[in-house]
Every structure is written in structure tokens, then in C-alpha cells.
Amino acid sequence: MAKFEKANSIGEWLDQRLNTKELMRVGVLEYWIPKNINFLWSFGIILATLFGILVVSGIFLLMYYKPDTDLAFYSVNYTIMQEVAYGWVFRNMHAVAASVVFLAIYIHMFTGIYYGSYKSGREMIWLTGTILLIAFSAEGFSGYMLPWGQMSYWAAQVITNLFGAIPVIGPDLVIWIRGNYVVEDATLTRFFALHVLVIPLIIMGVLGAHMYALRIPHVNNQDGEDIDYEAEARKFKSGDKRNSKVMPFWPTFVAEDVFVLGAFLTFFFYLTFFHFGFAMDPINFIPADSMKTPPHIYPEWYFLWSYEVLRGFFFSSDMGLIAFGIANHIFLVFPWLDRDPAIKPMHKRPLMKWWFWSFLLIMIALTVWGKLPPTGINAYIGFVLSVAWLSWVLILLPLLSSIERKS
Amino acid sequence: MADCKRRAFVKGAGAALGVTAAVGGGFALYGMKRAWDPLPSVVAAGVTEVETSSMDQGDVGQVEYRGKPVVILKKTDEMPANEERDVVINGERFTVNILICTHLGCIPAWTGEMFKCACHGGEFDSSGVNTFGPPPTPMVVPPFMIEGTKIVLGKEGPEYAKIKAAKA
Ligand code: HEM
Ligand code: FES
Numbered sequence: 001m002a003k004f005e006k007a008n009s010i011g012e013w014l015d016q017r018l019n020t021k022e023l024m025r026v027g028v029l030e031y032w033i034p035k036n037i038n039f040l041w042s043f044g045i046i047l048a049t050l051f052g053i054l055v056v057s058g059i060f061l062l063m064y065y066k067p068d069t070d071l072a073f074y075s076v077n078y079t080i081m082q083e084v085a086y087g088w089v090f091r092n093m094h095a096v097a098a099s100v101v102f103l104a105i106y107i108h109m110f111t112g113i114y115y116g117s118y119k120s121g122r123e124m125i126w127l128t129g130t131i132l133l134i135a136f137s138a139e140g141f142s143g144y145m146l147p148w149g150q151m152s153y154w155a156a157q158v159i160t161n162l163f164g165a166i167p168v169i170g171p172d173l174v175i176w177i178r179g180n181y182v183v184e185d186a187t188l189t190r191f192f193a194l195h196v197l198v199i200p201l202i203i204m205g206v207l208g209a210h211m212y213a214l215r216i217p218h219v220n221n222q223d224g225e226d227i228d229y230e231a232e233a234r235k236f237k238s239g240d241k242r243n244s245k246v247m248p249f250w251p252t253f254v255a256e257d258v259f260v261l262g263a264f265l266t267f268f269f270y271l272t273f274f275h276f277g278f279a280m281d282p283i284n285f286i287p288a289d290s291m292k293t294p295p296h297i298y299p300e301w302y303f304l305w306s307y308e309v310l311r312g313f314f315f316s317s318d319m320g321l322i323a324f325g326i327a328n329h330i331f332l333v334f335p336w337l338d339r340d341p342a343i344k345p346m347h348k349r350p351l352m353k354w355w356f357w358s359f360l361l362i363m364i365a366l367t368v369w370g371k372l373p374p375t376g377i378n379a380y381i382g383f384v385l386s387v388a389w390l391s392w393v394l395i396l397l398p399l400l401s402s403i404e405r406k407s
Numbered sequence: 408m409a410d411c412k413r414r415a416f417v418k419g420a421g422a423a424l425g426v427t428a429a430v431g432g433g434f435a436l437y438g439m440k441r442a443w444d445p446l447p448s449v450v451a452a453g454v455t456e457v458e459t460s461s462m463d464q465g466d467v468g469q470v471e472y473r474g475k476p477v478v479i480l481k482k483t484d485e486m487p488a489n490e491e492r493d494v495v496i497n498g499e500r501f502t503v504n505i506l507i508c509t510h511l512g513c514i515p516a517w518t519g520e521m522f523k524c525a526c527h528g529g530e531f532d533s534s535g536v537n538t539f540g541p542p543p544t545p546m547v548v549p550p551f552m553i554e555g556t557k558i559v560l561g562k563e564g565p566e567y568a569k570i571k572a573a574k575a
Contacts, residue, residue, distance in 0.1 A: 154513065157511075157512045157513075158511045158512055158513065158526070161511050161512040162511065175445060176440075176443055176444060177443070178445075179443055179444070179445055179446070179449075180445050180449050180474060181445070181449075181473050181474055181475065182473075182474035182475055184449075184474060186445070186446065186449070190443065290474060290475075290476075291469070291471065291476050291514070292514060293513040293514040293525060293526065294525075295525045296525055296526075297513065297525075297526055311527055311541075313541075314527065314528070314540060314541055315541070316541070316543075317510050317511075317541045317542070317543045318543070320541065373528075374527050374528050375528050379528070
């Protein structure tokens with residue numbers, strides 16, 4: 001065993017045993033972040049905070065929630081909402097954070113797309129990020145089922161049915177996932193297990209990988225500039241902090257992030273206390289009834305765009321499902337659909353600039369039409385938007401980016 | 408020489424370990440798969456009997472069969488007959504369908520002349536055949552058997568076999 005000197009402080013005592021000084025140095029003090037970034041780079045920290053809020057508020061809901069079809073609805077809508085002291089605060093926080101986390105994810109993703117932060121060395125950051133999006137979607141879906149209201153039930157019914165379209169094994173797979181011929185008690189309890197343990201564990205693991213993946217390529221900056229980190233770090237450490245292009249993660253970057261985080265959390269708590277209705281559908285305050293579909297069912301806002309891609313092909317459910325499958329996975333291969341390896345923000349890419357803003361518009365339009373009843377003219381608009389979405393990612397993205405690479 | 412033997416031993420031990428782990432992993436996966444299968448009590452869910460003698464033409468009745476809604480419609484003379492799907496009891500025509508939209512599983516509503524699905528606008532005629540919108544196939548006819556004027560869901564009779572054969 002190593003020989004231990006008597007320590008003069010708690011810090012020293014810990015350092016002797018856990019090598020904390022070195023850990024801090026490598027982990028945060030000499031983790032270099034470029035200075036040329038803006039508030040959009042704070043969304044990673046915002047997301048990490050929102051995940052923390054979800055975990056903590058979730059733990060408190062878990063203390064009264066009952067994953068049983070006879071008890072679930074009342075354990076949420078009566079026990080937690082009316083009896084438990086501040087139970088409603090935890091529920092509002094959990095519901096609002098679950099909704100707002102997707103807003104932050106989409107901003108974070110589109111920031112990455114705008115600045116080209118997904119390619120030429122940063123593929124693993126992007127890939128783990130997309131897996132986080134899929135894991136959060138699964139987490140959102142499984143959580144939505146738990147209050148066992150009408151929307152919970154019918155969302156579960158429709159989404160589990162999607163697997164029935166898989167050739168050969170589909171119908172049996174649906175029964176297996178549900179543990180019954182219909183969505184029922186077994187389904188609720190297993191999705192509860194997924195929601196409170198399995199998926200959060202996966203998220204934590206992938207989150208670790210996401211942050212680790214940032215270490216080698218470092219975060220991108222507003223101009224896509226290729227920074228010589230060793231030289232800039234040396235400059236910073238030698239005292240020339242002003243002229244160095246980088247800053248340490250702790251304390252400088254975090255200190256800046258805290259302001260953006262503060263603004264975001266103000267917005268978040270405003271929603272939690274005064275405007276939580278958007279995160280809790282009124283139809284979900286009616287207990288689940290397997291014999292009666294609500295007149296108009298739609299998913300939460302963050303799934304609307306892909307839902308509209310599914311519905312867009314109103315004349316063929318197979319085509320709709322294929323398009324939906326593409327929509328949910330295509331972001332995984334985004335770095336390879338962009339054929340231009342140069343890291344540049346969109347405003348320096350003459351063609352892709354148009355592609356980016358029109359793509360964002362298509363996503364927003366899909367979200368709007370996803371909420372409208374799919375009748376009459378809306379069905380055709382949905383179809384046009386879905387086809388546009390597919391051509392924007394599958395055709396225009398590779399095409400325009402390779403034209404740019406050659407010019 | 409000794410080195411050779413040692414390497415062979417390590418290889419053999421490695422292979423044995425690999426096979427054992429693969430078999431164990433296989434069992435574990437199988438166990439997990441089976442744990443999610445429907446419980447025996449669910450599989451053995453009972454039969455549902457429907458008495459049709461009190462129904463008038465144009466009446467629709469809804470029952471629950473294995474957790475799913477089943478709709479039984481006694482057709483009026485104006486409703487087109489469907490030789491492949493109609494269930495004929497004492498000369499009266501009935502249609503029996505699992506009232507679940509074949510698109511994504513919502514429950515269509517009977518409007519008086521057709522079944523309309525609110526979710527994505529699918530429509531089915533009085534025989535349960537898809538006529539408009541995303542539903543790719545007619546509604547499913549549940550297994551049934553005719554006993555006198557009763558329709559027994561969950562048992563397979565010759566009338567059901569005929570409908571099933573017509574579909575295939
Ligand atoms: C949902 C939880 C997520 C958390 C907690 C998270 C966290 C973070 C953090 C802390 C950073 C570094 C700071 C920053 O640049 O913002 C980061 C960077 C990044 N993330 Fe995420 N992220 C999440 C989801 C995603 C998703 C869904 C994607 C995209 C599909 C993504 C793509 C990226 C990219 C490309 C970067 C690098 C940005 C750059 O180099 O400028 N992340 N993330
Ligand atoms: S579920 Fe009936 S039309 Fe889609």
C-alpha cells in the first residue's frame with residue numbers, strides 16, 4: 001500500500017485517496033471550450049438540468065403512483081393532485097419538463113445542424129445525441145401511458161399497433177409487447193418498469209457517452225474554425241487569457257451557462273405554475289375506456305411532425321409506416337447524408353442556407369398539420385408536406401451538399 | 408511442445424467458456440421473452456355469448472370479447488348483402504366484426520349507414536369492408552359459432568370457417 005502523509009485539509013485528504021486534483025484538472029479545469037460560441041451552446045447544460053428535474057420530480061411521483069389499471073388514474077388525479085402536499089407541483093414540473101425537454105432537444109439538434117457540428121470527427125457526438133432523442137421519445141411515450149386516462153390508453157393502443165405492420169412476426173409481436181390481446185394491466189405495469197428504471201438507465205449511459213464523445217473533437221464554434229487546442233490552452237495557462245481562443249469548462253463556461261440556464265428555468269417555472277395546461281391534455285382527465293375512442297386523438301406536440309409524416313400517406317398505411325420509420329431514424333445517418341465534409345455554419349453555405357430554413361419550416365408546418373383533423377384539404381396538405389420532408393432529407397440534402405463540396 | 412499444449416488448452420477452455428456463456432445467455436433471453444408473454448389466465452379468456460332473437464333490423468349491439476369490442480349489426484333489407492361476410496340466422500343477415508380500425512386500432516363509430524373512424528378518417532360499410540381512407544383491410548371477423556339464435560364468440564363453427572376460407 002502507498003504511504004500516506006498526514007493531510008492538512010479535507011481536500012488534501014481526499015486527493016491522497018481519490019486523486020481528486022487530477023480528476024478536476026482533466027475533467028473540468030483543463031477541458032477547453034472555444035470562446036467563439038453563443039447562448040445556443042448552453043442547451044446541453046439546459047438539457048442535463050431538465051433531465052435532473054425529471055428524475056427528482058419523478059421520484060416524488062413514484063412514491064404515490066400505483067401501476068395498476070384499477071388504481072393508476074386515481075392515484076394520479078386524486079392522491080397526487082389533491083391529497084399529497086405539493087403533489088401537484090411535482091406533477092406539473094414533471095409534465096412540463098417532459099414537454100419542454102423536447103423543445104430544448106430540437107433547439108440543440110438544429111443548432112448542431114446549423115453549425116455543422118455533426119460531421120468530420122463529431123459523428124459520435126451526433127450519433128449518441130440521436131440515440132438520446134429516441135430514448136427520450138420512448139421515455140415520453142411510456143410516461144404518457146401511466147396516468148391511464150383516455151389519451152394514455154389510446155396512444156398506447158395506436159403506437160403498439162404500429163409494430164403489427166412488421167412482416168410475419170408483427171401481429172404476435174404486438175401481443176407480446178402488450179402481454180395481452182389489448183392494452184391492459186400487464187401492458188401498464190411493464191411500461192411502468194421501462195419508464196422508471198430501464199429507459200432512465202439507458203439515458204444515463206448514453207448521456208455519459210455523449211459527453212465523453214465531446215472530449216476528443218471538442219465542441220464546435222460559431223465559424224467552424226479549426227482551433228489548435230494545445231497551443232491555445234498553453235497560451236491560456238501562461239496567463240494570456242485574453243488572447244487565447246479557449247476557456248476552461250469550469251469555472252468560465254459554466255459561469256456563462258448559468259445565465260442562459262437561469263433565463264430558461266424562469267420560463268420553465270412560469271409554465272409549471274401558470275401555464276401547465278399545454279402539457280396535460282384535458283381528454284387525459286377522463287379515465288381510460290377500452291370501448292370508446294376519443295373523437296380526435298393526437299400525440300403530444302413533439303411527436304406531431306413524425307405523426308403527420310405517418311398520416312400524410314392517407315391512401316396507403318404501408319407507405320405511411322415506411323415514411324414514419326424513416327422519419328424516426330434518418331437523423332442517425334445525417335452526418336453521412338451531408339456530402340460536404342467542411343465544417344461551416346449555414347450562413348456560409350450558399351445552397352444549404354436555403355435548405356436549412358426551409359427544412360425548419362417544413363418541420364413546423366408538419367407539427368401544425370399533425371394537430372388538425374385529417375379531413376378534406378388537410379389530408380392533401382399533409383401529403384405534400386410529408387413528401388417534401390422526405391425529399392428534403394433523402395434527396396436535397398445529399399444533392400445540395402455535394403454540389404457545394406465541388407464548387 | 409509444452410507451449411503448444413498450453414495454447415490448445417487455453418483455446419479449448421475459451422471455447423467451452425464461450426459456448427457455456429452463449430447457452431446461458433440464450434436461456435436468459437428466452438426466459439425474458441417468455442416473461443412478457445400473455446399469462447395463461449389471459450390466454451384462456453372465456454367465450455362471449457350474444458342472443459340475437461331480440462334484435463330488430465338496423466339494430467347494433469356491442470359486446471366485449473377478449474378485451475376487444477365486437478359489433479353485431481342486424482342488416483336492414485336496404486343494406487347490401489355480402490355473401491362472403493354475412494352471418495345468416497333464420498334468414499336474417501347479421502354482420503359480426505371486431506370493432507377495431509384495421510389502420511391503427513381506434514374504434515370506429517356506427518353512423519347509421521357505415522362505420523367511421525375518427526382517428527384518420529377511415530370508413531367501413533355495413534359489412535365491415537373498408538371503403539375509404541387509410542384502413543388497408545376490412546374489419547376482422549372474430550371466431551364464432553351459431554347455437555340456435557345465439558352467436559358464441561370464441562368458438563369456431565362452420566359459418567366462421569366459411570368466412571375465413573373466403574378471405575384466404
Ligand atoms: C437529451 C439530452 C441531451 C443532453 C443532456 C445533451 C447534452 C449535451 C452537452 C452538455 C453538450 C455540450 C454543450 C453544448 O454544445 O451544448 C452537447 C453537445 C452536443 N450535442 Fe447534445 N445532449 C442531448 C441530446 C442531443 C441530441 C438529441 C442531439 C442531436 C441529435 C445532440 C447533439 C449534440 C451535438 C452535435 C453537440 C456538439 C455541439 C458542438 O460541437 O457545438 N445532443 N450535448
Ligand atoms: S386508426 Fe382508423 S383511420 Fe387510422
